[in-house]
Amino acid sequence: MSIQSKPPVKSAKPWGGRFKESTSQEVEAYTESISFDTKMYRQDIAGSKAHARMLGKQGIISIDEADALIKGLDLVLAEIETGKLVWKQELEDVHMNVETRLTEIVGDVGKKLHTGRSRNDQCCLDFRLYTSDALREWVSLAKNLVAAFVKRAEENTEALLPGCTHMQPAQPVSLAHHLLAYAWMFKRDVERVEDCEKRARISPLGAAALAGTTYNLDPQSVADELEMYGIFKNSMDVVADRDYVLEALFCGSVIMTHLSRICEEIIWWANPQFAFVMLSDAHSTGSSIMPQKKNPDVAEIMRGKSGRSYGNLMNLLTTLKGLPLTYNRDLQEDKVPFMDTDKTVQTSLSLMADMLLGIRFRTDRMEKALKAGFLNATEFADYLVTKDIPFREAHHITGRAVALAEERNIGLEDLSLDDFNALCQDFNVTVEDEVYTILDYHTAVSRRNISGGTGPDAVKAQLNELNLWLQSSL
């Protein structure tokens, strides 16, 4: 099969002055960014309005001209929002589409908008604003998820379940404590994203193509109008820098990792052999062949989507690693991975909160699982230590107690005092009735009130701290 190039099309590019021939259609289709950067139209227009106002204030264009540009940009915005504006691929990107339409509406004054500006700093500005706006959404969705974990924890301070290490039953913990572990993860995510957002929302306008500009611009006033935290320090750095996108992609990957971990637990817990949770019908699906099935597809897809967010981070890291200063067209490849991660993170955070609020915890099943796993074994060993048996010996005796109970298919707490004392016969100690209180799962949990532990007072303190944080950060 031979690929024939189509005849060149005539197109008057805004940059077309030095070109005799027009670009081939294949090249236009290959190099365009309009198919994805239209998503930044709001940021593009806000940035252009701030730039126009500043040009007027600085006397670089007249105030009337600035007003005409601002009004025209609002008209372009209205056309976009009502679906009237026809995006043109031959105009490459959102920046040139908006400017071209503006000039059609306001006439020649439209051609003054780009004074003292380059698409290199303009596309940075738009994308920095876009990323920052997205990160603010992540913050609010992640806080909402923390609130959902806190709510479910508050409702489940009494229930216990096996805490695991190596995916094997280890020690009893309160369900609230288990859920709050995730609340803290997502709180850290909020803080990470907020920190990253500060570096994203810095204005590059005034850097122009790479070297700054000879016009007497006032970059700070543009930054102020756009409620940005500051302005660039080095024009070459800022048009080449995409660190903030990398950071955002990393933050997104960590969020997806945290989501994927709770998804993994939900998937296990929903398995009838655990039956620790019942998912709401709204968050499960059936099987086309097996009528009994209720599948945790939402959790599975979410766990699966973590992969694409890692891929997006790798994607941009790889794009950036060999790029010399300053702007290179490769940088246009920054948007698709971020936009994909953004959608993944936002939809996942929101769905997880809904799913969590709809879950029914089978605390009866959790309680049963404690017994089967000998989750009070550590308690018995610690009890023997209080009787002056060295810990290593206590560990050994407890191991034999577990083996005995396992043989009889009962819990440790079902062994008799005679059984216990027979196991301790080499030591001069008597196991007494109090051992049964010690072996009680609820006692085991309630004795772990060390700050950050699973004891009820320690969990209450966590809930207080998280609630205060949620209130203060709304």
Ligand code: ARG
């Ligand atoms: N679409 C381009 C991007 O996103 C805009 C900047 C183009 N600059 C240039 N010098 N061709 O990177």
